[in-house]
Amino acid sequence: MNERTLPALAGDKIGVVMKKWFVVLILGAAQFVMVLDSTVMNVSISTVVSDLDSSVTAMQTAITFYTLTMAATMLLGAKLGDIWGRRRALVIGSIVYAVGSLMTAFSPNMAVLFLGWSIIEGLGAVLVIPAIAALLADNYEGRDRVTAFAAIGAVSGAGVAAGPLIGGFMTTYFSWRYVFVGEVVILLFVVIFARRIAEKSQRQSIRIDLLSVLLSALGLVGVVFGMLQSKVWGWIVPLHSPEINGVEIAPLGISLTAWFIVVGVVLLVLFFARQRSLVARGRDPLLHADLLSIRQLRSGLSVLGGQYAIIAGLFFMVPVYLQMTLGFNAIETGWRIFPLSVSLILFSIFGTRLSTRWSPRRVVRVGQWVLVASAILLLTAIDPRLSSPAFGIGMFCAGAGLGLLASQLGNVNMSSVTAKDTSEVGGLQGVFQNLGSSLGTALIGSILIGALASSFASGVAQSALPAETQAIINAETEGGVAIVPASTVEQIGQDAGLTADEAETLQEIYIESQLSSLRTAFFGLIVLALLSLMLSRGIPNEVPLPRTPAPRATTAR
Secondary structure, rough: OOHHHHHHHHHHHHHHHHHHHHHHHHHHHHHHHHHHHHHHHHOOOHHHHHHOOOOOOHHHHHHHHHHHHHHHHHHHHHHHHHHHHHHHHHHHHHHHHHHHHHHHHOOOOOHHHHHHHHHHHHHHHHHHHHHHHHHHHOOHHHHHHHHHHHHHHHHHHHHHHHHHHHHHHOOOHHHOOHHHHHHHHHHHHHHHHHHHHHOOOOOOOOOOOHHHHHHHHHHHHHHHHHHOOHHHOOOOOOOOOOEEEEEEEOOOOOHHOOOOOOOHHHHHHHHHHHHHHHOOOOOOOOHHHHHHHHHHHHHHHHHHHHHHHHHHHHHHHHHHHHHHHHHHHOOHHHHHHHHHHHHHHHHHHHHHHHOOOHHHHHHHHHHHHHHHHHHHHHHHHOOOOOOOHHHHHHHHHHHHHHHHHHHHHHHHHHHHHHHHHHHHHHHHHHHHHHHHHHHHHHHHHHHHHHHHHHHHHHHHHHOOOHHHHHHHHHHOOOOOOOOOOHHHHHHHHHHHOOHHHHHHHHHHHHHHHHHHHHHHHHHHHHHHHHHHHHHOOOOOOOOOEEEEOOOOOOOOO
16 A cells, blocks of 8 residues: 555545435435524514515514414325325425525515415425435434434524524625525525435325315414414413404403414314224325324424424524613624534534433433523523623523434434334424424413513502603503513603603613513523423433334225
8 A cells, every 4th residue: 555545545435425424415405494494584574574664563474374384284295205205305395495485585575575485485395394304214224324313403403593693694794685595506406416315215105185184284273373372362361362343352251372272272183083084994194193102203202392392482582682682783693692503513413422322311311401401591691781601601501402302303203113104204293393383482472571561560660650651651551562672662762752761761671671571481491491301201211223114904005
């Protein structure tokens, strides 16, 4: 062996490694785009509203329906992947998503943005997300599969965490529209190189039951939409119910939130009953309900939903604190979140290596306890000036906990079923991710807004403001206390007829109310993290291996 041989051997080795993990690169690129949209616009809402001459309410509706579209049609997307083939579903979904991204990038108004982003992108995502999980399971086995799913988990977390930084940078120095143009370029790469992905699973000749599609879609829409509207309508006691001809819509004096959730749950019960009926008659169900009887899968999906609920709650509260209370701009907000992104990637890799010594349950439990500790640290960091290093440490610890979870859950879920069910499990993962995100946003948002209203009312009542001034303030906030930049409250007070001194006092009360409500919401996040510990009992105590195929006696596949 001479000096010229060594570089050649090194180059060959690098080439072999690149070839082996090129599938992860392709699927990781698609996964990054899928999760990027969920956070990239958080720091750009005001700019988008101004560019499109719209309102924050309309923008929130667009964000809501992006989640709803995915939650409602994810199971259908997974089933279409079984019929078309997972690789074809990946390509078709990527093209559909790219069309939606292009429409969003060039949208002249909110209606076009809603169609492109909330509807078309959402429909593309429901084809891509289940296909990613199924194709990873097709292309890797054993320890390589653990590594592949950990890598995709790291990419997901990086997309969630880097979204505000990317959105802040592009919005501050260029335009939010370039983010969606960039998504089109990435998905073009996915479509071109998708043929390099092997597909072992055979396409299935099955019929899709339309009644099952309707029951699952409407049921999930009812549950998710009800939760998302809880901060406006209230959970049980009506707050600001919609009106028809001046009459509030609150049947039997109960909030529409509760009715939406109850009706959604009833429809989902009927959906599962329909699936069992179809199996008993030898027909193809939309979802094999017996999959949820697998303890490992049920626990893995539950922990996944809890993970995304914590992420959503965290990404709702942190921008509120940084932008509304401290007055940070988009790029400053992104940088404050950056420690979470770095640690998430590092601990996804570390979690993969740790799985050679520790069981998945132990890694997941450690990650969950780290999340609890991070929420406590963030709670202690809430002050008017962000003077404590606890915030940065807390964000880093949050990323570490999420990274440890991401390194395990994908493989735990996929290894609990046979190859023919991986597409369905991929769809279930998408459903639980979106349900978790919706629950986290709704629950933490409801706590935050409710605590802000009560704290503000209490602060005004206990202040030295004259009684007539308090009456003016109470009248102005009768419909609720909005989350607005604290720096604007003094001017709002003066516009309402308060003196300069009274307006300044009002601003001080509002700032303290924001801080108090944020502390309450972070405590809610601690409780949510503790509750998620109860969901991890079914995570295996040994490295999960793929299940051997076993035919279902009662199901025609």
